Amino acid sequence: MKTLTGPFSQILTLEDLPLNGAIDDRRLQVIAGAGVITDQGLILETGNFEELYARNPGIQVEETAGENVLLPGFIDCHTHICFAGNRAKDYSMRIQGKSYLEIARNGGGIWDSVIQTRAADETALTALLQQRAERHLNEGVTTIEVKSGYGLDVANELKQLRAIRKVSESSVAELVPTCLAAHLLPKDFPGTAADYLNHVLKDLLPLVKAEDLAKRMDIFIEESAFSSIEALPYLRAAKAMGFQLTVHADQFSTGGLHIAVETGALSADHLEAVTEKEINLLKGSSTVAVVLPGASLGLGLPYAPARKLLDAGACVAIASDWNPGSAPMGDLLMQASVMSAAEKLGTAEVFAGLTFRAAQALGMNDRGMLIRGMKADMQAYPCNDYREILYHQGKLKPHMVWKNGVRRL
Numbered sequence: 387m388k389t390l391t392g393p394f395s396q397i398l399t400l401e402d403l404p405l406n407g408a409i410d411d412r413r414l415q416v417i418a419g420a421g422v423i424t425d426q427g428l429i430l431e432t433g434n435f436e437e438l439y440a441r442n443p444g445i446q447v448e449e450t451a452g453e454n455v456l457l458p459g460f461i462d463c464h465t466h467i468c469f470a471g472n473r474a475k476d477y478s479m480r481i482q483g484k485s486y487l488e489i490a491r492n493g494g495g496i497w498d499s500v501i502q503t504r505a506a507d508e509t510a511l512t513a514l515l516q517q518r519a520e521r522h523l524n525e526g527v528t529t530i531e532v533k534s535g536y537g538l539d540v541a542n543e544l545k546q547l548r549a550i551r552k553v554s555e556s557s558v559a560e561l562v563p564t565c566l567a568a569h570l571l572p573k574d575f576p577g578t579a580a581d582y583l584n585h586v587l588k589d590l591l592p593l594v595k596a597e598d599l600a601k602r603m604d605i606f607i608e609e610s611a612f613s614s615i616e617a618l619p620y621l622r623a624a625k626a627m628g629f630q631l632t633v634h635a636d637q638f639s640t641g642g643l644h645i646a647v648e649t650g651a652l653s654a655d656h657l658e659a660v661t662e663k664e665i666n667l668l669k670g671s672s673t674v675a676v677v678l679p680g681a682s683l684g685l686g687l688p689y690a691p692a693r694k695l696l697d698a699g700a701c702v703a704i705a706s707d708w709n710p711g712s713a714p715m716g717d718l719l720m721q722a723s724v725m726s727a728a729e730k731l732g733t734a735e736v737f738a739g740l741t742f743r744a745a746q747a748l749g750m751n752d753r754g755m756l757i758r759g760m761k762a763d764m765q766a767y768p769c770n771d772y773r774e775i776l777y778h779q780g781k782l783k784p785h786m787v788w789k790n791g792v793r794r795l
Contacts, residue, residue, distance in 0.1 A: 388446065389423065396452045421433065505616055535606075538567065632747070652746075653675070657690040678690070689725050
């Protein structure tokens, strides 16, 4: 049944904003005294509330009281929220000045999360993931990418991916699974990095396909993980099997972005270490640059150069990297707000990076704008000026959230 929801003080549809490059805030289309018509989970029309009501006699009305600014639901296109345990010990050492490698040598790092996640059964993992997905939804995130990568053997990677599927089937928020079996060379694997990647291709990925657990693959290209030389044949083989690609690239050292572009990956994520040379690789490329301010905040390191990436014409998405080690906070809006001040990103650029540009990083073109035919994934903030949302640096949270046109908060 058609439903007219409103009135809203303002609606930002994000219509007609470019997919690539910088965006001047003056391009934002702001509809005042607005409403939105939805039907069967899709947007039909936005416009002045009174005009929409007059042109649709008898339409069902969902009233919204008070001051409200409506945006598309956020899309977090890079998370690791399927995990057990925590790494508070790592953080304590980090703020005392210990390096990433020093922490790993002292029993911390990704391997510590592998140990804790392996020890949890599928039921426990499912419950933990459900809680995190619910929190994200309540903060306006309606689509959540979720990686495996804390299993690092066939049984435990499948356990993670099955937990993600279970939550995806029961959660209001939509979960997008990604297989990150190539997160790290497992300490208990009896072979080289190349041997391990071949093992994943031969023994894990066919099972992932058979159970339809994920359509996306990821790999961490870094000195402490896999080299670009090792990653290239792995990604090519995974792509030949029908998987979409994304890459953890250029977080501490360069080399990964080149591989992402060469293999036609949907996105290259992190990019804190990129220089002008790497940024130029994105010119003319369809690969989305995903910046992860939560990792910079958690590690106490500089942000990815989002301003330079935008000015070079890149499609820049913003994601949380929510994980138990380097980005444990998981507050997407707060991270994006704080980074915007440091990197001098305008409101339009931030909102684009959290919505339709993030959708592009997931290969999705059915969400991220409030225009006809798009999913009615929406969130409303208790204010009458959209600029207040970033002004409060993440402390102003949505008080209404819709998924597929149904109000969930």
